[in-house]
Amino acid sequence: MKRRTILAGAVAALALTTGAFADGHAKTKVGFIFVGPVGDGGWTYEHNQGRLAVEAEFGDKVETIFQESVPEGADAERVITQMALSGADLIFTTSFGYMDPTNAVAAKFPKVKFEHATGYKRADNVSTYSARFYEGRAVQGHIAGKMTKTNKVGYIASFPIPEVIRGINAAYIHAKKVNPDVEFSVVWAYTWFDPAKEADAATALIEQGADVILQHTDSTAPQAAAQKAGNVITFGQASDMSEYAPMPRVSSIIDNWAPYYIERVKAVMDGTWESTDTWDGIGPGMVGIGEISDAVPADVKAEALALKDSLADGSYHPFTGPLKKQDGSDWLAEGETADDGTLAGMNFYVEGITGDIPN
Amino acid sequence: MDLSAISPTLLLASLMVAATPILLAALGELVVEKSGVLNLGVEGMMITGAICGFAIAVETGSPVFGFIAAALGGALLSLIFGLLTQYLLSNQVATGLALTLFGLGLSSLLGQGYVGIRPPAVEKLNFGPLADIPFIGRVLFTHDLMVYLTLALCVGTWAVLKFTRAGLILRAVGENHDAAHALGYKVVKVRLLAIMFGGACAGLGGAYLSLIRVPQWTEGMTAGAGWIALAIVVFASWRPLRVLLGAYLFGGVTVLQLNLQAAGLAIPVEYLSMSPYLITIAVLVIMSAPRKGGKARASLAAPACLGRAFHASH
Structure with a gap:
């Protein structure tokens, strides 16, 4: 019991620190969890292109980190927790199977913002986004x-x-x-x-x-x-x-995730981020033919x-x-x-x- | 459901192709384990072979050079494992696992510039009229050279282990390294050679994936094939011809389940998907069930010095 209390305390302390970062004292740290390798030539490749676009857009004001080939399930929860602990302000989890792990970690880190791709479970600090493929x-x-x-x-x-x-x-x-x-x-x-x-x-x-x-x-x-x-x-x-x-x-x-990723990172920087549900198709350009x-x-x-x-x-x-x-x-x-x-x-x-x- | 859509001929033909990478890797690992070394780095060596073979084949335009490079790449990587475990006496399990992780990382580094490139095509061998024999012709005589070389390697490994002096020495080292050492055999040297052979075979298996079966380079493309190869060695109770059986069984079930799905079989897909792994586990359990006398069958067949470090004190 005691150990659990200490852990919870540590988590809370860290959450506070990351919250401070989010206020704009330092670089905004954006994390990405990928289901495949960034060189898969398909799904993960495009999410990584979105990440690179965020870096290109904000330059020194942003720091991105990513973890590739993360299995869906219990392992994912560990990796997302690790990323939240390392001070990420915003974390994109880019596969359907990260839905429950994302929400579980989000509940422990109320100051960190989460964005889950293709899912349907949201919370105050969890948004969902997907494209009308x-x-x-x-x-x-x-x-x-x-x-x-x-x-x-x-x-x-x-x-x-x-x-x-x-x-x-x-x-x-x-x-x-x-x-x-x-x-x-x-x-x-x-x-x-x-x-x-x-x-x-x-x-x-x-x-x-x-x-x-x-x-x-x-x-x-x-x-x-x-x-x-x-x-x-x-x-x-x-x-x-x-x-x-x-x-x-x-x-x-x-x-094409880049415009969305840039918009959401901007929202975190400006302090205007809110939990939303985005589902865009060919019209807004999220899906291209x-x-x-x-x-x-x-x-x-x-x-x-x-x-x-x-x-x-x-x-x-x-x-x-x-x-x-x-x-x-x-x-x-x-x-x-x-x-x-x-x-x-x-x-x-x-x-x-x-x-x-x-x- | 339309099972008649599945052609047994094409099924068997694709089975032989699907089984070749794991067969190669498993044969290599069998020789390594016969010498008393447990190398869990098969996955890492396979994927390193896959990118080495792919890169060289693309650069030179020759798949043959690609396969040679794959064997060299796999052997070189396994040499790291060999030096660490045989000279520095590091723990084999931990070193093998580290080798897998290292191989996966190294291969994605080496592969940076090769994503989305097409490798030079590997020609199928032309057997002339043989390929026209109904059924047998299509199943046996329509493959590329590597399929046949792998089969030859399988028979060769069996013959060398069973009938030659070299095979006897290898087995002696694996069964009792102290006795082999006392007889004057160079335990460490024999093991190093076995480890390099294993690395070369795993590398070839990886290159077969990247150059023929898939054929392209993508990170992480072996997707666990190395672990299946390890399981097949135990499954085969360290016998080369049973390795062949195991690899064909696994390859066969893998291909069959996809075909059954495409034909719309009513069995729930989950069962079909897990069937190759279930069958592997089931056979492993049967193999290691205790026999009369109390010893497990698998442990009866396992080389007695498997995974034990050897250090000559004099």
Whole structure:
């Protein structure tokens, strides 16, 4: 008991010190927790680009620290605690699986600000932020549906969380719209980053007849596997992955975190930081669509760009009724669009997708 | 569900490719452990081999030089472990773990300029008409040279350990280093050579990942393959041909579960995903279950001096 009291005291003292730093007496220290290595060429790479943009923007006034390849779960809590203890004023935890660890650490360090990516649990000192990747998935689905010759689209999914399921649904709806015969095969890799496994998953899908591979994992390995197989198209995930253009990579979803990171660091410096929930899409520029390569026929490219524009100006929502759930029950009526609450907690497939979501 | 979408031919063919990196690393570690040394740094040596091989293959344009560099890189890294544990008598477990961490860091440093570059392609061997034999042709005769070299290495390791004087000396050193020393064998030298062989094999395994199986360089790309290789050595109770079986079993289940998922099998994905690891654990438990007489099977097969430091006092 006694030891615990001492520890709590130490933590409180440290929290006070970090609070003092936040008042602007010294450099603002910004920490980042990454799920993969910064050189993954995808998800973590783009978050690190955001970190570098913060450094470029604020120069001497800011100090950034980061820890890469932090496993989701109990280890994450230790790493985040360590970062808070080392005097960080603002900590970005950049993967869904850090949600509970982030909130647990945040409760112990009320003066430190936390920003959790892609989650939904907030507190006074925990904000959440995410991008509407599903808008990009709609564009991918459109191109995939138009381009597939075998009518089989392979999808390498990571974990069965709402963000990933939204992506599968958005891609499927828009592929189905332009190609009623299209089928999706979903492989759950249960990892964000394991190049060998991602390559194997892509190979398995290709061997079973898929000629379009969509991925929701972070490495470029599926791109390499598709290239080896030939005649298979892919899309860059999280980062442009343009080194695989024009074939197999025909387009991409690019995450652009830099403006958000700069804005939030600024808010901490000015003392105006508040717990918020940010969810931006193509319109505000948090989601970018990478250049559609010449491997895509001109008319398909024009349609895809028109779809992108309608998503950007808000005239079209990727989840617009009539839509049914996989079990055939009604979800959205004609013309109705999905609300953010449903999307944030999406745990069902739309009608037409085969297979079950693991739970 | 459409199981007919899974072609057993293609499945077996991809199994052979998927198993090759762990097979190489496990064979190397088997020789190391047979000499009585426990090197837990396989993961670190693999990833160092992966980047050394990748970098040299890209710079020279030749995958062959890449593989040679990978073997050298792995061997050099293992030499650090060898010097620390054999001459300075550091703790093998701690040094091995440190080697893994060091290898992961070193490889990401070396790999800074190689992210997103494509390596020169490795040609598949052309067996002419053999490859046209139905089923067998596609499974056995459509691979790159490394797959066959690895198989040859496996048989070679078995033969050397079982039939040659060199193999006998290696085993003697691993079973009882004091007796081997008394007979005049250079225990430390034999062990150093074994450690370097292990490092070279792990390096080749890593390069197979970065040059052929994936093929590209990304940090942390071995993603635990080195640890699986370590488990497979125990699984195989220190026998080379069983290492082959273990690696193919693990590679096979890994590939099969992805194929079953793609075909839409109704088994929950979680079970499929963990199946390679579950099977490895299950076999490990069976292997180490006590037999008549009370000794565990695995401990019966383990080299008696495994993990023990040797210091000649005279």
